[in-house]
Amino acid sequence: MLAKNKRKIISIALIVLLCIFFGITTNSFFVPRNIIQLLRQAAYTGLIACGMCFVMVGGGIDLSAGGAMCLVGVIAARVAFVGLPGIIVLIIGIAFGAFLGLLNGLIVTKLHLTEFVTTLASGTAFSGLALLTIFRERGRVISVTLTNDSFNFFGKPVGGIYWMTIAWIIATVVMHIIMTRTKFGLHVMAMGSASKSAEMSGVNITFVKIMTFVIAGTMAGLASTLLVAYQTGTNQNVGNMMEFNAIAACVVGGVMMEGGKGDPICALLGSIFMTLITNGLYKMGLTTGGTYLLQGVVILIAMAFDGQFSRLSAKKRTAAAAGKKGGE
């Protein structure tokens, strides 16, 4: 159990160390307001990372998350603008995100295109579509404040905790169960580890791949709709660069880029870690440039560490297997 979760334990230890460090060096870290906001910000990245981890564990990548979020944001804002009940807007946002994920999955599997190219192209197309459908006046993009209270409710905190945070925790738990305790989750991991072998073992690769994209789209839709509710409006920057933040969070948390390893808890830990870094560095008075630089360095270190960690684990496994054989 301990050996299986070694990577997660390292992530948790790093998070705890960072918390202690920022708690000691700054005086506004361990204050309720900061923790609540930190969790809200982590939830935004975390929701997308949660979906992204399915695609990554399945051996793929989804670069369309940002574009999908932007488009879902516009759709959700438009639907909220006409006065539909908040819960309906939320469902439409999530469903539309899932639909965009389905499109990605269908293009990848039916046209046999690589995920990288497909999602890069579809993300650009989604952003373009968002720009075409966003609120305009005399041809110019305008900012519209949503006054739909039942929808804006989802942007406000409940008992001090934001809906975004609540949704993130629930989604992570549900997705973790799906990933680790269901046949589907097992198939995703099998597909990521060795796609051909999985297919030969009877795994419906096409279905599994499509579903990973649907999950990623659903999470992007949920994150985007909740963000629009928080901001009481949408803009062209919703989802900007979020795919990269989500991928970074997954990698930092321990999801393998090559696929086959990782789960939503890894994505959760990675999101907390990334947000913690930004939060703490702002508090320490580091400039925005410095913050970006350190974020990049942290991702690089995490990837290098992951590479070494995987190699060491593989070596240990091989040695153990050889030892077993020798014993026999």
Add this chain to the structure above:
Amino acid sequence: MKKLIALVLASLVVLTFAAPAMADELPGGKEVTDEFKLAFIPMSTAGQVTSICQLAADDIMNSYDNCKIEFFDAGFDPNTQITLINECITQGYDCIVLECADSTAVGPVIQEAEQEGVAVITFNLNCDAVHTMFVKCDSYSGGWAAAEAMMGILEGKGDILLLDVPAPQAVTTTFCAAFEDYVYENCPDANILEYINLTGNAQEDAYNAMRDLLTKYDHIDGVYCPDDNYALGVYQAVQEAGRGEEGIVIWGNDITPGGIDAIRSGKITGSCWSDRYSALHEAFQFGVYCAQLGLNSVTAGYTKTPVVYADFVAITPDNLEEMVPLTRWDKVG
């Protein structure tokens, strides 16, 4: 009687000692000797104009020993700006001077800041939520002044192109809208060929867009861009297309050192200038005042944001030299 005199004397002694302490404490705010922390969160700190902003901040910090102004970069992203505002609230800043990256998105967090006792003063670009003050470098007046000057040179007629800021930012400015309004109202013989949003803020983006537009339109009389950088990109494209002899009028905005040189050398025809230094100095000054008094829209009970206007002035070769000292670019190098 003796007791009464003793009581009066004792009261005087108490008041004598208490008076300075009372004078140091302002109603509802901090003591004047306390440190005041102000945050300046523009859309981006990457532009040249940041040095003018820094000059205004430095002058305020020189005037008030106990005042500290920190700059934060939102990178044109409303979501980053929200994070930064939240950060400033948590860190106990007394006042936030903000150039809104999106008038809607930052509204809720601005309200939150005001509720938490932080005065929010928007600068240049406004926000829908009620806040302490808005110092408006009126982009509409900038577009109008540019149109007035440019159409004057073109005698109210001609084919015009409008190269606006990228779409997400266009939400917050009305330079081109004002330009169009002026043309529609006053120049029936003028024709706006096309309005486009550039894909980025660099000179290169304007150059690329103009290069394509030059292949599309055989006849162009004027190009208006709400940024000197764009105007220089347009000039470069016109020259490279070999159409420098056509006398295309190129107009920029927010005069920069590059813009000043370009007007001097005749590369661009003109630009517009708004006294950003004074506007921001005023915003910071009011921020210190709000921090001292504990004043913001909530404590003052505002139902509408008070606005202070800073207009734009057209700069042409005729008034360039007398305007240059006012721009303060010479002070920041």
